[in-house]
Amino acid sequence: xxxxxxxxxxxxxxxxxxxxxxxxxxxxxxxxxxxxxxxxxxxxxxxxxxxxxxxxxxxxxxxxxxxxxxxxxxxxxxxxxxxxxxxxxxxxxxxxxxxxxxxxxxxxxxxxxxxxxxxxxxxxxxxxxxxxxxxxxxxxxxxxxxxxxxxxxxxxx
Amino acid sequence: xxxxxxxxxxxxxxxxxxxxxxxxxxxxxxxxxxxxxxxxxxxxxxxxxxxxxxxxxxxxxxxxxxxxxxxxxxxxxxxxxxxxxxxxxxxxxxxxxxxxxxxxxxxxxxxxxxxxxxxxxxxxxxxxxxxxxxxxxxxxxxxxxxxxxxxxxxxxxxxxxxxxxxxxxxxxxxxxxxxxxxxxxxxxxxxxxxxxxxxxxxxxxxxxxxxxxxxxxxxxxxxxxxxxxxxxxxxxxxxxxxxxxxxxxxxx
Numbered sequence: 001x002x003x004x005x006x007x008x009x010x011x012x013x014x015x016x017x018x019x020x021x022x023x024x025x026x027x028x029x030x031x032x033x034x035x036x037x038x039x040x041x042x043x044x045x046x047x048x049x050x051x052x053x054x055x056x057x058x059x060x061x062x063x064x065x066x067x068x069x070x071x072x073x074x075x076x077x078x079x080x081x082x083x084x085x086x087x088x089x090x091x092x093x094x095x096x097x098x099x100x101x102x103x104x105x106x107x108x109x110x111x112x113x114x115x116x117x118x119x120x121x122x123x124x125x126x127x128x129x130x131x132x133x134x135x136x137x138x139x140x141x142x143x144x145x146x147x148x149x150x151x152x153x154x155x156x157x
Numbered sequence: 158x159x160x161x162x163x164x165x166x167x168x169x170x171x172x173x174x175x176x177x178x179x180x181x182x183x184x185x186x187x188x189x190x191x192x193x194x195x196x197x198x199x200x201x202x203x204x205x206x207x208x209x210x211x212x213x214x215x216x217x218x219x220x221x222x223x224x225x226x227x228x229x230x231x232x233x234x235x236x237x238x239x240x241x242x243x244x245x246x247x248x249x250x251x252x253x254x255x256x257x258x259x260x261x262x263x264x265x266x267x268x269x270x271x272x273x274x275x276x277x278x279x280x281x282x283x284x285x286x287x288x289x290x291x292x293x294x295x296x297x298x299x300x301x302x303x304x305x306x307x308x309x310x311x312x313x314x315x316x317x318x319x320x321x322x323x324x325x326x327x328x329x330x331x332x333x334x335x336x337x338x339x340x341x342x343x344x345x346x347x348x349x350x351x352x353x354x355x356x357x358x359x360x361x362x363x364x365x366x367x368x369x370x371x372x373x374x375x376x377x378x379x380x381x382x383x384x385x386x387x388x389x390x391x392x393x394x395x396x397x398x399x400x401x402x403x404x405x406x407x408x409x
Contacts, residue, residue, distance in 0.1 A: 006178070013177040021170040029162035057191055058184035063200065064294065065210035093370055097205045104200045105186045110212040111196050117217060121228055121299055125235035128395045132239040135402060 012053035020046035033134045033144045037127060044123045048116045055109035063110035065102070072099060207373040209292040217297065218377040222356040225380070226341050229387050233334050236391035243403035265316070273315035280308040288385045292374060298381035302388025309393045318401055325393050327405065333390035340383030344376055 007014065023046060026039025072091065134144055141149045181188030190196065199212055199220070209215040217225050288301030313321035325333075345356040353360035358376035362369040365376075401407060 009182045010177050010180060012183050013180050014174070017170050017173045017177070020173070021166050024169060025162055025166045028165065029159045053183065054181075054188070054190045055196075056184050057186045060184075062295065063212040065204055065212075067210075070204060070210045093208050093368065100204065102201045102204070104197045105191075107200050107212070109191050109196045110199050110203075110216055112190070113213045114216045114221060117213070117297075117299065118224060118228055122231060125231050128399070129235050129238050129242070131399055132242045135399065136242050139402070 012049065012056075016046045016050040016053070019043075019049065031146045033137065033146065034131075037130045037134065040130070041123065041127060044119065048119060051112040051116050051119075055112035057105055057108060060106060060108045063107045063113060065107075069100060069102070070096060072096060206370065207377070208370050209374050209377060211292050211294065211296075213295075214292040214297050214377060214381070218292075218380050219358065219373055222345070222380070225384065226338075226345065226356070229338055229341055229384050232391050233338055233387055236330075236334060236394045239395055239398050243398045244405075245403050269315050273311055277308050277312055280311065281305060284308065284385075284389075288381055289378065291381050292377055298384025299388050301381075302385035303392055305385065305389040306392030306396075309389075310396045313393075313397065313400070318397055318405065318407065321393070321397070322405065325390070327394070327397075330390045330394045334387045334394070337383045337385070337387030337390070340386065341380045344380050344383075 020043055023039045023041070023043030026042065027036050030036050030039060137149065138144050141152050143149055143152070181190075185191070199216055203212045203215045204210060207215050207219055209219075284301045284305035286301075287296035287304060288298060291297035291301065309321050309325055312324070344358065344361070347364070348357050348360050349355050351360045351363055358373045359369045360372075361376050362372035365372050367375055397405060
């Protein structure tokens with residue numbers, strides 16, 4: 001029972017290690033270059049899961065302020081001060097900020113999300129370049145199996 | 158080789174798993190990453206400092222502006238690299254005449270054609286919304302750019318590559334990708350010209366009808382548009398090069 005609790009408290013790390021092992025194994029042991037690239041993508045997914053799960057807080061939401069927090073025009077105190085403009089009156093930025101109260105634990109940590117947005121972009125770029133190189137290798141050697149490519153290099157010498 | 162790989166992977170996994178007990182629990186608000194004052198600052202001070210409710214976009218485009226600018230350059234370089242690896246002259250392809258005479262004009266399928274004709278404008282409209290509303294709701298330049306690029310890829314899949322090439326020929330792809338980076342770095346240099354630091358948007362209120370804090374928000378939208386330009390162009394370029402094996406003639 002204790003083991004189960006220890007597992008469930010940190011299951012995100014267990015899953016990230018397992019996904020990462022799958023990706024690493026595919027990258028090392030597979031002969032097919034496209035399968036190696038698939039392994040690289042799985043590896044990247046594991047890292048993304050790791051970072052995003054670090055930023056989670058119990059009972060939080062996405063790191064975007066609520067609409068009511070930044071547009072408090074439906075609030076009670078502002079309507080009395082209007083000078084005939086009615087609903088057109090928007091409180092200025094300073095007024096909103098003065099009434100703004102943000103509890104940091106209500107929102108997920110935004111920094112891992114930003115870093116992983118960057119990592120996804122780099123992942124797309126590396127995957128694209130990798131696939132292009134694979135296609136070029138297939139054009140030149142007629143195969144994307146690693147051992148066949150090595151043999152044809154050797155026989156060319 | 159396979160058993161060696163298995164041993165290496167299992168040893169790595171065992172080492173990582175043995176460290177798991179030192180990590181903070183799932184959803185722990187007191188963990189070092191969540192309790193550190195930098196992330197607290199991003200959550201509580203982003204709106205007062207930039208008037209942008211979406212913290213992720215604000216951190217991406219303002220606080221970490223350098224990072225995102227060179228991120229855009231990474232995409233650009235990846236697109237150029239793929240083009241220079243795969244692209245070949247049409248002359249090179251004329252050697253195998255048998256393949257060349259097989260002009261690949263797909264019969265237009267009524268259902269696919271009609272569906273895509275309805276879908277593509279909606280996808281593009283949604284992409285523009287994701288870019289333009291990216292600092293108030295989930296979204297931003299990268300996401301919107303990828304969606305916009307996907308609409309061209311759908312066009313190329315449903316008709317053929319030539320139909321999509323009419324809208325985004327290769328020359329325009331390169332122009333768009335370059336313009337995106339120029340827009341981004343242009344905002345940075347505009348800040349410098351007005352006497353502030355590179356990508357310190359607050360000074361731009363002098364040339365914008367906005368307060369200094371609102372200028373940050375508007376400049377973020379500007380640089381996101383630049384990112385979206387590059388992303389759209391390079392996504393379509395990657396697809397068209399990979400799918401046509403570099404000769405830009407026929408797709409899958």
